[in-house]
Amino acid sequence: MVLVCGLEAQTLTQAKTWYLQKEFQKALPVFKNEMRSKPKDPNLNIWYGACLFETGKTSEALPYLQFALAKGIPDAELYMAKFLLNKAVPDSALIVINRYLSNPMLEDIRKDEAMELKKTIESNLCNLQKVEDICFIDSVILLKGVMYNNIRISPDAGSFVSARPTFPNTKSNGAAYLPQKNDRVYYGNLIAGKGYDIVARHRLMNDWDNEESLSDVINSTSDEINPYYLSDGTTLYFASRRPGGLGNFDLYVTRQSKNGTYLFPDHLNMPFNSKDNDYFLIIDEFSNRGYLATDRNQPRGYVAIYTFIPNTTTVFVQDKSLMELRDLADIRSIKATWAGKNVDMLVRQPEKPVTINHTDEQGMVFILNDEFSCNREADFQSDEARALYRTFCDESSRLNIGSVLLGKMREEYLNSAPEDQARLTGNILKLEAEVLSLKKSLPQLEMQIRNKELTKRLK
Secondary structure, eight states: OHHHHHHHHHHHHHHHHHHHTTOHHHHHHHHHHHHHHOTTOHHHHHHHHHHHHHTTOHHHHHHHHHHHHHTTOHHHHHHHHHHHHHTTOHHHHHHHHHHHHTOTTOOHHHHHHHHHHHHHHHHHHHHHTTOBOOEEEEEEEEEGGGGGGGOOOOGGGOEEEEHHHHSTTTTEEEEEEEOTTOSEEEEEEEETTTEEEEEEEEEETTEEOOOEEOOTTTOOSSOEEEEEEOTTSSEEEEEEOOTTSSSSSEEEEEEBOTTSOBOOOEEOOTTTOOSSOEEEEEEETTTTEEEEEEOTTSOTTEEEEEEEEOOSSOOBOOSOOHHHHHHHHHTOOTGGGGTTSOHHHHHOBTTBOOOOOEEETTEEEEEOSSSOEESSGGGOOOHHHHHHHHHHHHHHHHHHHHHHHHHHHHHHHHTSOHHHHHHHHHHHHHHHHHHHHHHHHHHHHHHHHHHHHHHHHTO
16 A cells, blocks of 8 residues: 555656646646546646646636636646637736736746746737728638648639649648749748748749749748739738747738849738638639638638638728627627628629528529519529529528538547548548539529529510
8 A cells, every 4th residue: 555655656746747847748647647536636736727728628627727726826827827818818818917927926937938928918919909800701611631622713813733742742731822824833842941931833844843942031940831922923922830920820921022022021910810720811803802711710620711802901990899809800700790891792793793592481582683583483484594493492402401411520520539530531521522512503503593584584
């Protein structure tokens, strides 16, 4: 019995050492085991809660941090401030970290860590005062592995391909961008000692010449990927992990001067950047659409590609509470970004009049224009439009059912063992392709119906 107790004490002592050395993964199972017999020990609660937090189990950490905080354990305030910042509540995090720093007995090493955290919190609060007023109109959720296969922009804006399969003899990553002329290509490639840098290649007949790294103003010692140029050929958007961002991949923009040099990149404002990975920003000037890819608010392994209406000038959100700013910065709700805007007018394209079809008790109400609508199949005067309307209703139903089923399959994937995930991946990819195809084909089908019916009526 004495020997067992001695081993437990030695193990706990070692775990404390690991904790102080920030080897949280090693200390975690020891503290977890100790918590079974001493769940009310305040010190064990902070140690275990901190290890959970530092190993990515953020939500699981909260009750242990709260218990230690209630028992007056000083480090609980440090970790509660970290938790609040992680959950995008920087105002509360600032109050907690200031209280922690007011402790006169604080060790210098803890004080330094807390001061760095305070700077991060204050920077986060500052960023929330510069949330751009962006109107998001759509989103699609995809497995990260197929993200770069689903970028579709106007032909005049260029094209994208997944970099690695296109250039298999390189260690490329992310998307490869080809401008409209198709004479150059840009992508991120692994450079020894630097990480991923953005490189360019010229087309030579049916091949490409050697890689040429872009300016060191763009390529830092961190990773840079996913370049995209506006039609002016000088404005470059890209993603980077360089210091000074909000965390993980952030988005930047730079411009090339007349003498060929690039300006120091500007870090984009929220909502384009977040503490999570923000992979690319595309502004298709020819369709007046922008696309943002990010894994914020998504299950592990998934990304969301948001569609938005680009602003001609930078406009910041005004007269919102901090909570509302946080929600807009995180894109918690697409509909919330419509407040105070004429969304129909923003979305409308000259050749594509905006209509809002909806469903009533008798079925799909199909809006033809401001004057005419069809409340049921029998209302169509054109036989061709009527037949297309039946297809439209069927495919709309398939899209709704597919979207719901896709959500359930993704949830099942996240809760499955690795061997079952491998089985589910094929089915998810197949259904995602079907849903994407329907999303693209339905607007075209809708336009066909409208044109044929209005042609019949206006003869």
